Amino acid sequence: TEKAKVTVNYVMRDGSTVPVRTKVGENLLDIAIENDLDIDGFGACEGTLACSTCHLIFEQPIYDQLEEPTDEELDMLDLAFGLTDTSRLGCQVCVTKALDGLTVKVPEGVADARDV
Ligand code: FES
Numbered sequence: 818t819e820k821a822k823v824t825v826n827y828v829m830r831d832g833s834t835v836p837v838r839t840k841v842g843e844n845l846l847d848i849a850i851e852n853d854l855d856i857d858g859f860g861a862c863e864g865t866l867a868c869s870t871c872h873l874i875f876e877q878p879i880y881d882q883l884e885e886p887t888d889e890e891l892d893m894l895d896l897a898f899g900l901t902d903t904s905r906l907g908c909q910v911c912v913t914k915a916l917d918g919l920t921v922k923v924p925e926g927v928a929d930a931r932d933v
Pocket of ligand 1: 846859860861862863864865866867868869870871893906907908909
């Protein structure tokens with residue numbers, strides 16, 4: 818059976834919103850890459866939880882629905898550029914049917930944890 822599809826809206830650094838359709842279960846790093854979103858420096862460690870460049874900012878109601886971050890993710894998030902109370906690492910968040918239509922904001926800069 819074909820997997821359910823959901824929409825994710827990425828708010829880019831220039832303020833534009835890019836909606837993409839994707840399969841449930843994909844993570845927000847892979848979705849951005851598969852859809853050729855042009856985000857400089859994004860996903861530098863390719864989802865291995867070693868860089869924090871896949872940092873995304875969520876809306877509070879969406880953030881509250883996400884599974885709890887692991888300690889490893891929290892450690893890496895601490896190093897992210899422009900950390901907020903609703904920040905997560907895109908490579909650690911997979912979309913579910915319940916998240917259909919969510920909006921995530923790309924922070925204005927990146928900090929690659931491997932450089933500090
Ligand atoms: Fe490096 Fe997510 S891509 S931590």
